[in-house]
Amino acid sequence: MPTRRLLPLLALAGVAVAAWMAWPDETLPAAPSPGTVASLPLTAPAAASMAAPAAALPTADCAPTPTLSPHDRAMTLQRAVAQLASDSAGDAVLALLMQRPAGDDPAALAQWRTLVRQAALRSQDAQALRWAATACDSADCRRALLQERVRVEPDNALHWAELIDEDPAAADEAWQGLAASRYWHEQPQAAAERVARALPPGQREALPDLAWAALPAPSAGLTNACGNYGPAHPVGAACAHVATLLLSHSDSPGAWQQGAELARQMGRSDIPPAPPDLPPPPLPAGCAAKQSTR
DSSP: OOBBOOOOOOOOOOOOOOOOOOOOOOOOOOOOGGHHHGOSSSOOOOOOOOOOOOOOOOOOOOOOOSSHHHHHHHHHHHHHHHHHTTSSSSSHHHHTTTTSSOOOOOOOOOOOHHHHHHHHHHOOOHHHHHHGGGGOSSSSHHHHHHHHHHOTTTBBBHHHHHHHHGGGGGGHHHHHHHHHHBBBOOOOOOOHHEEEEEHHHHOGGOOOOGGGOOOOOOHHHHHTTSSSTTTTSHHHHHHHHHHHHHHBBBBSSSHHHHHHHHHHHTTTTOOOOOOOOOOOOOOHHHHHHHHHTO
């Protein structure tokens, strides 16, 4: 069970992932008994769309002076990719995602997509499977990765919610998975941390753009279904359960915002305070010294 911890914040150009704090877990809410979610309807009246939460990193007033030349930065990143690629699990997926072929050569792109998908399916790593979906160019590819995600990490409601959005034919299975899930984890810093570990100390400015590790958008399936069923209905019971997970057992403010919206849709007033944001990233030493003389 996670405890309060402050994740290292990477204040680097090109980082596209947000950094947030995981707040303390309480006793996990009991999931509804399996018998209450045996048969679930697949459709629900449409509800108003939820605005995507803002998740931008704070910006510094002045930028750090690069200490690596473009050549040294490229060589540092090349060595980091090689180290990641030597891993047989999820890190190998990150290495492949960082080596997307330049240009629009269909054959090269198709080969790259195949390699990413195969590595992800071998990885047994739910987060790597989520990131690998950004290389997919078909619904079949995304669904195959999602089915593996829910098999690898069935306690994570995030995967089941995305399965509802991606594969309506699997809605019954997904609602039941949501009802039995135990947390909602997006791991907002995981990709940056894993890549940074492969970089030499003091050379994290070589961290590349990680747009493929962006946080997931709010689930349209949850937004459309929750609030249309009472707690005695299987979908309503699953919605109440996942709203509690989002509010109290998740790891990003964006997830909390979605939980608060679902709770309001269901007429709940037991919405806990929003989790605190992390402070702005520390400025590089030279930049901080310059600011201190103003």
